[in-house]
Amino acid sequence: MLKEERQNFIMKQINLHNKVLSSDLCVKLNVSEDTIRRDLNELAGSAKIKKVYGGAMSKSFSHTTGIKETYAQDAKRQIAKKALTLINDGMIVLLGGGTTIMEMARLIPKDRRCTFFTVSPVVAMELIEYSDCEVILLGGSLLHDSYIVTGSMVINQLADIKVDLCFLGTNAISLQNGITDSVWEVVQVKKAMIKSANKTAIVSIAEKLNSDEKMKVCNLNTLNYLITDIDPTEQMLSPYIEVLNVL
Incomplete structure (x- = not known):
């Protein structure tokens, strides 16, 4: 694979999952760690990504860059x-974190009267700015790569x-493995969020369908809704409709 093709693949993975591990x-590209390190350095040097410990993340997801562009906004x-x-x-x-959840927070009607709990400080800021609802931010250790709180404190709350x-974003979703993620701390918080909710909806762009990460959050039959950007009548959603309410 040529360097340009490899770096395009890396950018695609970062845009889809917000963060990638070196x-x-x-493994996915069948190349050495040195090759990936050079690729990430080049992409970071051209301001396309932000390097973090063990990998890289999307600059559109980095709250500190000032960039407001969001992939597939x-x-x-x-x-x-x-x-x-x-x-x-x-x-x-209850709201999780991620760019799709932030879009939700920005679109909540001003006259909607609800109470929102969230594990994401940046989502809480969006809720406060765009709605008149009561907002309760749960506390814990802030995971700087995902901007959500993790650890025993938030799980106990x-x-x-x-x-x-409950509305959750996801890194990956498939019929075989359900909802999966790449960060152990995030997996534990998502499990606790699902347990605290009468019903749970997964929000995901269609590009993430039929993909898997290493760590399992739950099976699809644990959930109630799948909300995507494509029409529920699309053929690729047919298998999911058998398990979930698809919007």
């Missing part, structure tokens, strides 16, 4: 609009609440 890229706004149809006045809603509906 070790995973070595139109698609994520479409998902957000669908997701908001599930939220009614008086509900208690989640065990003490019961929400009507």
Whole structure:
């Protein structure tokens, strides 16, 4: 594979999953760690990505860069609009982190009267700016690569609440392995979030369908809704409709 093709693949993975691990890229591309290190250095040097410990992350997901562009933003706004149809006045809603959830926070109608819990400080900031709802930020150790709180403190807090509906983003989703992620701390928080909710909706652009990461969050039958940017009648969603309510 040529360097340009390799770096295009890396950019695609970063845009889809927000963060990639160097070790995973070595396996997927069948190249050495030195090759991946050089690729990441070049991409970071051209301001296309942000290098982090063990890999790289999207600059659009980095809260410190000032960049407001989001990969597939139109698609994520479409998902957000669908997701908001599930939220009614008086509900208690739990939100995860990620760029699709942030689009949801920006589109919540001003006259909507709900209580929102979230594990993401940046999502909390969006909620405060764009809505008049009550916002409760759960506490814990801030995971700087994902901008969500993790650890026993937040998991204990989640065990003490019961929400009507939880919205989660995902790094990967497939029929065989369900919802998967690449970060152990994130997996544990997502499991606790699902347990605290009467119903759970996964929000995901269609590009992430039929993909897997190394660490499992849950099976699909644990969830209630799948919300994507494509029409539910699309053929690729047919197998998912057998397990979930697809919007």
